[in-house]
Amino acid sequence: MTQPIAPPPKKNPQVRSQSPTRPPEVRSRAAMHLTAAAAEGRFSLQRCGECGVVQYPPRDACGACLSTDLPWEDMPEGGTVLAETTVHASPRLYFRERMPWRSGTVQLDAGPTVLAHLHGDVPRHARVRIQARLDHSGQGVLIALPAQDTPNMEDDPLMRALSADPKHRRVLITDARSPHALALTRALRQAGAAMIFAGEPEGWRPYPQRAALEAEGVEILPMDVTDTISVQKLAGEIGGKTDILINTAQFLRPGGVLDRGDTGFARDELEVNYLGLMRLAQAFGPGMAARTADGVNSAIAWVNLLSAGALCNAQPFGSFSASQAGAYSLTQSLRAEFRSSGLRVMNVFFGPTEDDSWYQPLPPPRVTSSALARAVVNGLQRGLEDVWCGDIAMDLRDRFRRDPKVLEREMTMGGEGA
């Protein structure tokens, strides 16, 4: 049984912080598909489009019939451990620092045999569940979990390494005024977050949920993502103990180009949604990236809440969608820039929400803040990179993947008329 992790002691200021090390990152292009599925929490392998044989490792031609038609398909997660080993020596620094490390040969119900990281609670030769997870290099790896959940299984060192679990970690919610801040706080508390900070812009302007946030024990601290100085100031204060940053700051107004007639709101959208993200990253990013090997409460994840309109412009939020597309692109740059540190960048895409009044005129379905908060926490616990929350976001994702141009055409109808 997994021993629960104790809350970490206060940091010894005389001890050097460990530098981040990483498992191997290089993969073939084919193997990147396993990573892409793992980024969304799916376990996917190639199945030959002609003979139906499931393939592993990923490859460019079927090992049974030489067909090059090898589509990726989500696989059943069952398997049986054929053999196992506990590694005590590795030339790879990342694993040396984590010895002993358990892994095994698993015969998948889907067919092939795989090598997988073994959870500590898996008995010898047992049935297991296989999942694909992102490792510290942001690449997909397979893990074998006990067939049934075990107590504290999320505290297994393997699980800590392959997730961004908020348990015992300190979280910064960048905008306390966000309609989602309170639900996020509650979900994070439930997930065992040690401390929750919230940035508060314009403290001179009251808002109803402040009292509720305080009642939840949130430390509310001044910060406005449009004000570089305030962002730098807060990073100076708590940047060294921000383990997870959730950027909730968002400026949303309806309107496209012609109906607005000016660039006022567009400027605000860019100031908050794009430049705000950049300011946060410039102020908090380097410190977090340096602390990704800092023990139980190491820095682990950077979370962006993005509209699914980042994928394709969504009326009547034409200009806002553009700001989201820009922000999305910026998060990809952040992924590249954080990669060497192992700091995870998780994007949570969502459609219209119940709790943001600007979506009030839109028809359902809408996402509640608590659903969004659950999606964030679940995504962190599973170490995801991309989370799609709510029916509209998933619908847009699927249509985008089917054909982006068709989606664009559908989303830009001119309406009936002459």
Added chain:
Amino acid sequence: MSTLADFAARIASGTIRVVDLTHTLDPDFPVIILPPEFGQCARFRMEEISAYDHRGPAWKWHNISMSEHTGTHFDAPSHWISGRDVPRGAVDEIDVADFIGPACVIDCSDGAAQNEDFELTVPVIEEWEKAHGKIPAGSWVLMRTDWSKRTGAPYLNMKDDGPHSPGPTPEAIRFLIDQRNIRGFGVETVGTDAGQGSHYTPPYPAHYYLHGAGKYGLQCLTGLDALPPTGAVLVAAPLKIKNGTGSPLRVLALVENT
């Protein structure tokens, strides 16, 4: 000695005090809040261009951005719809002589301390005149409330039904314009109108009447408690912004020591 030489000498010697009536431009200084579907007043923002570093080795400088109506600022007649046809109604057109003039300070601080919706009424003005004489034509009338001593949320004092802060009644403003022909009206609050000024008829009477009559406004003043009821001279020159409806500015008061 010429008048100006004498003036300069008196400033140098301290017999004329220069009082700063200006708040520091600070990103976190409150601005007026309108319903969110309206355009909003930009906050003061400052971004470093370089700071003796790789972006510019020997110099430090910033880009700043703000609204015309951010911080301690000047309202020109063209700011309001009632003043849009006033000749020379924009900051770049106003006769620069208008930027220097005498000030009468009406102390409403006791009333404002007791009632955050305190109104400057005609009787309050008449009371003041009994003590300090009739307000001369061409004067700045400054409504002292000590509101500038508030910080954070109490400054804007936003409630569910909007902000609450003192200001003039429509009658009082009309009196100052029609009966006294003042130069302009200055306050320590975020607008020349009361926080609840939208509920008067007309809404925002100070803005409406002052600017319709070609008069000016000064907002977010501080340090009015350092001024005498009469006798101070204000230097309040806005930036020369083409067609500008107002401008952040440094407001100085010259006060003769007696």
Added chain:
Amino acid sequence: MGRPASYDGVALVAPFSTNYQRYSIDTAHHWIATALRGSLRAAGIGPADLDGFSVSSFTLFPDTAVGLTQHLGLCPRWLDHIPMGGASAGVALRRAARAIQAGDAEIIACVAGDTNHIDSFRQLLSSFSRFAMDASYPYGYGGPNASFALLTDRYMTDYGASRADFGHICVAQRENALRNPNAVMKKPLSMEQYLAARPIAEPIALFDCVMPCAGAEAFLVMSEDAARARNLPYARLSAAIERHNAHATDPIQLRGGWTMDVDVLWEQAGLGPGDMDLVQTYDDYPVISVMQIEDLGFCAKGEGAAFLRARDLTIAGDFPHNTSGGQLSAGQAGAAGGFIGMVEAIRQVTGQAGETQVRDARTASVSGFGMINFDRGLCSSAAVLSTGALA
């Protein structure tokens, strides 16, 4: 399957092994040149007389056999590069033998060697194969240790082999190695020490693992006529097989490609397992030696551990095995690990093994195994040698 032609008329001569070094500041080129020169000198042949050249190496990058010809001043009319790790010697030999039989070349040098810089092993592992890069290296597999640990674990489970059974192999080889002046390991190893060793990748412990080192091995292939004309001791190639990616659908590797070709091997040799005076198996891990004993027909599947346990595997024993100490005790000099058994076997059947000589050795089996591309070794080879002319 058609019956392959015999390797009659082919002679293996001039076996040469360099000393082995744990770490070397020299290059693979240096080690290969050293072994080649040693072999040529032993045969009294100059580089200009060489018209065939076969190379196996992991650390030549960016060079291949082609670059080596210019580097070493060779002008062969037959050139081969065998990137097959532990199976290299058998594969190189088969190809060279056919070239000699066909007259494509008259004297072929088969050389394998690698250097071992600090950190070069780690770098080699990280780029070993695409499947390893995608599907084993990311799992903490510091090279083949963990892969073989898994096979060992399954082998022990299915066939009831014990750690002591593997220890029996390792302890005997150490004793053999103490007679080999080139070996890296110079101290005796007891069963107690073997069993008490620190775990590397359970159930594999320290003495189940080879020591990566620098070194090279070489021998020459020519016709029997040529060997006799030069008055050189030589071995005959009685039989040889190779196989790649055998039993691909076995969920885990408990047998190698030898099982597919073992009948051909003994039929071609006209001999059986019981006729062997000594046995050289590829011993990167003891479980692989056990597998070869089984798959080459010395005993039935699953009985290898008991078979070996009942025998004395030392030079003077009833089943001389890996007489130079093998890789487990002499060291694994990269691709030379695939040659160590072959070169030793040539020495043995030609009576040139010196301190490690098995008395009256006339026949030997030499098997090779290599290339953990992902979860299993893909290449297998085996050869039967017999005495042509004694020294």
